[in-house]
Amino acid sequence: MPTVPQGGKVLVSGANGYIAMWTVKILLERGYRVRGIVRSADKGKFMSDYFAKLGYAEAFEFAIVEDIVKEGAFDEVVKDVDAIEHMASPFHFNVSDPQGKSLKFFKPAIQGTVGILKSAVKNAARVKRIVITSSCASVLTPGLSVPKVFSENDWNEASPKEVEELGSKSPGASIYRASKTLAEKAAWEFYNQHKSQVHWDLAVINPPFVFGPAIHDVTSLKSLNTSLQSWYDVVVSDSPKTKEVLLQTIAWVDVRDTALAHVLAIEKEAAGGERIITTSGSSIWQEWIDAANSLNPNPLPSHKLAVGLPEISRGEKVYLISYDKSKEERLLGIKFNTIVETTKATLEDFARRGW
Secondary structure (H helix, E strand, O other): OOOOOOOOEEEEEOOOOHHHHHHHHHHHHOOOEEEEEEOOHHHHHHHHHHHHHOOOOOOEEEEEOOOOOOOOOOOOOOOOOOEEEEOOOOOOOOOOOOOOOOHHHHHHHHHHHHHHHHHHHHHOOOOOEEEEEOOHHHOOOOOOOOOEEEOOOOOOOHHHHHHHHHHHHOOHHHHHHHHHHHHHHHHHHHHHHHHHHOOOEEEEEEOOEEEOOOOOOOOOHHHOOHHHHHHHHHHOOOOOOOHHHHOOEEEEEEHHHHHHHHHHHHHOHHHOOOEEEOOOEEEEHHHHHHHHHHOOOOOOOOOOOOOOOOHHHHOOOOOOEEEOOHHHHHHOOOOOOOHHHHHHHHHHHHHHOOO
């Protein structure tokens, strides 16, 4: 499948999100034109103003799709684009009742994903590749007691089964993981059913926890996205941390690296037809605290950073979850940010915001 031409137009759904804003920025920096899908004019204006200040006023436009679940929601916006980055899907654990409230979760994740593929089949005459943001939540098996290395061949079958069995008693994290598994499986199933009818192919990016500086519209600490809020709570806040929390395995990736992966996935021909795990590696939370305290001077001088239990890092660490990076290395070849680099950039971002 031909890759997307430089200067081509890329449609990005959920464009005002944490990963998506960085993806738009990198696309613009690499010479693409971007149409960002947002749910309101206010969200679109924030993006337009941000990218205009960077000199991309002519290259960026936004379109409003208020309800991505609505039948035919993407029919018009896909018509004159060369690639699609579908990045609109919820990520939080504050949900319960799979038969009720969580439909707000499952519908955008599953129907939104299939919906944009349906629109591409009908109207996207120019599209050469569609990239979907999935997650390592659709790869891993949660609740491990012994270490395991996962790869793109693995699927999280446990969470959908758990949600089906427990119903309204399902934990929020399980509902989220189930939504990612079901949405990605639905995308591959739809693509494989229609592969002979279309002139585009599909690639999926699967990141674990995503950390790093934010450029989307974050007005306060309370409006941080889920992963960055977790990072702040452990590394910056003065709340007490238990040894159990500090030893928790965190497979992670810098938001800028995951955004780059989305861009490379439309540029690299070999990425077509592949799901690709993008991760910097595994860690425990204490390593992030250690990284913050290793920085001199402190990038966030308004705070006395958490110390945790430094002796934990000096002992033998067990990473219960890790990922095989060989496919990403072969297909994309990203030089990932380190824990120290991501920590420094994130703390500097917090400082600029006066936090």
